[in-house]
Amino acid sequence: MGITAGAADAVHELLLSSHSDEGERRRPLRATAVTPPRLPPVGPSSAASTVGIRASHRRRTAWDGERNDSDAGCVWGRKRIREGIATGVRRSQSPPTVIATFSPGIYKSNGxxxxxxxxxxxxxxxxxxxxxxxxxxxxxxxxxxxxxxxxxxxxxxxxxxxxxxxxxxxxxxxxxxxxxxxxxxxxxxxxxxxxxxxxxxxxxxxxxxxxxxxxxxxxxxxxxxxxxxxxxxxxxxxxxxxxxxxxxxxxLKFTPQIEALGNKLVQKLRDKGSFVALHLRYEMDMLAFSGCNHGLNPEEAEELKRMRYAYPWWRDKEIDSKTKRSEGLCPLTPEETSLVLKALGFEKDTLIYIAAGEIYGGEKRLKPLRAAFPKLVRKEMLLDSEPLRQFQNHSSQMAALDFIVSTASDVFLPTFDGNMAKLVEGHRRFLGFRKSVLPDRRKLVELIDLYNNKTISWENFTFSVQEVHRGRVVQPSCRRKLENKPKEEDYFYANPHECLANSSLCSGSKDTVTVR
Structure with missing residues (x-):
């Protein structure tokens, strides 16, 4: 299903993440790669035993990636959206070069x-x-x-x-x-x-x-x-x-072997055009750990429950899946993901790379998503079996390949805000605030249920999804701090604002937005 001109205009307005006066576009902030110097000794044995490290003579290495102001601050650019990603989208920039000047390495070690x-x-x-x-x-x-x-x-x-x-x-x-x-x-x-x-x-x-x-x-x-x-x-x-x-x-640089294969994946995708990295967190471990079984049959739900009980460090055993989903604490299913992508304006021929492990239910579970987006690819489809053989049965090495592709993609969209989603978000901020869309799962599942129950039309669903995601495109911001709720506040690695170009906006006593 394509989108109407009106819907395209709505997406265009929705995904503009910077605002300026009529006829003028604001130049985006420049990212800065930080190379701090060797810091003075800190600890009980030093005179600086006060908490923290003295802020002194910070050394920075600036980098100026090329900018195309026509797409600054929005996901697909200011041109009208068509074919999912506007033809005017710029390719992702190369990572900044961090120049380090090393001291002789004189250390005082306490252990x-x-x-x-x-x-x-x-x-x-x-x-x-x-x-x-x-x-x-x-x-x-x-x-x-x-x-x-x-x-x-x-x-x-x-x-x-x-x-x-x-x-x-x-x-x-x-x-x-x-x-x-x-x-x-x-x-x-x-x-x-x-x-x-x-x-x-x-x-x-x-x-x-x-x-x-x-x-x-x-x-x-x-x-x-x-x-x-x-x-x-x-x-x-x-x-x-x-x-x-x-x-x-x-x-933390990946090994040359992982870097080479990851870059090969990126190049194969680039040869096909612009692409979206979809972190489809619908693997067996995620579903078992979270207790999310929406859309599964009773046998599948029971299998995941047995798995949850088999691992003692997964403390929560009895989980109300329906309540958890309504609170936005479950990953989007492949079916739900296809509806969200279409509502955001992606066309059928959008190239989508699945950055994930083995999807629970396999190709059968992916069928609705593949029907909506036939150009759905995985690393196994892009590479011969021989180069991947050394990485098989090594989930962390396979995840490293997905990390490389996700940071390099034109658009990144995670279906769950786990560790990979957060660290990729932070890396994409560091690399010049590359386009990332953060779904609001709590509101999305409510809208999806209304649409599936025929309570609202497709047009109303599309409009509502776009409204929900106004402002949910990653842009410079300060972390939100919640008093005594570290698990619920913004994660440092998702938005390390101290290391980004907007650090001056979040400095001193105003380095976080405190919510009580």
Missing amino acids: YLKISCNGGLNQMRSEICDMVAVARLLNLTMVVPELDKRSFWADQSNFGDIFDVRHFITSLRDEVRIVKRLPKRFSPTDSSTTLDMSPVSWSDEKYYLHQISPLFSKYKVIHFNKTDARLANNGISTELQLVRCRVNFHA
Whole structure:
């Protein structure tokens, strides 16, 4: 189904994310790649034992990507939308070059920090960034992180199978000393020198300075056996936030093999024209963990329930799927996604790349989405089996390929706001606020049900979807802070505004919008 000229005009108005006087277009903000200098020692042993790192002599490397003002601030450009993506859309820019000037690397180490990450690739990525910042704060020598091998995915990949170890170590050498392994004199079973513990979730610098740092007077090695969300989103000094960004945007570089194959995927898509990266979070683990079973038959719902009970670390067992969906806490189904894409103005021949693992229900579940958008592709359709063979059975390495494609796409649209969606959003902000649409699932499922029940017409549904998403195109903004609700506030890695061109708008006491 195509869209009428009136609908196209509505989408055009809806997706303009910058406003200016008639006949004048506002030039978008320029993104800035930040390369902070080696920071002064901070910790109980230094004179700067006050919480935080002194803001001093920040060094930045600016980059000016080419701009086409005709599409600044809107998803598909100011031209009338047709064929899903306007013909005037610019290609995604190349990543900025971050120029680092290294000091000789003189360190004062208070001990060794060993970390074991938990979760999928993108959750572990944020954990690594957090722990490098903690090591920097406490003047610790960090051991190359251990990745999760025990979770649902059972991926046996080591850090060096996904990330360039040498680049990781050398790119941070003026921030933190990083070693590949602990010295042999430290035994992991020697409780007199090594402490295993989990830091408190969403902690600020006070916690690490006053609770963790003193432990190094007794232990030479501290092993953090869980590292998910152990550093707060807000209330962290700007200098330490910049360290998190430096790790995320510069130090965590994929291996040459992953980079090469990811770039090959992007080029194959580019050869076909502009494309949308759709993070269709409809894998088995997501549905089992969330308890979302809308559209599934009883046998499928029971299978997912059994799986949820089989994993003890998935704490919520009995889940009201209907209530959760109505609250917007479930991923959109493929059927729902097809309706949303059409309502937003995408035409049938839009090229869509599915950035996801194996979809639950396989091709049968994808049938409605493929019927609406026949040019639906996955990595397995674009690459020969041989290049992908080395990545099979390694979900984190496959996720790395999807990450590369998602950050490079002309438009990014996630169906659930999980770790990958948030980190890709943050990367696309850093790379010049590339076009990303963030669906409002709570309002969408209400509209979808009204349409499916024939309560509203297609025209009313389309208009309402567009109205709901007015302003939900990613643009410069400050993170929203919720007092005592860190899980519900804006995630640092989705909008690291301290590291972006709009940082001056969010500086000082106004670095967040506080909601009580």
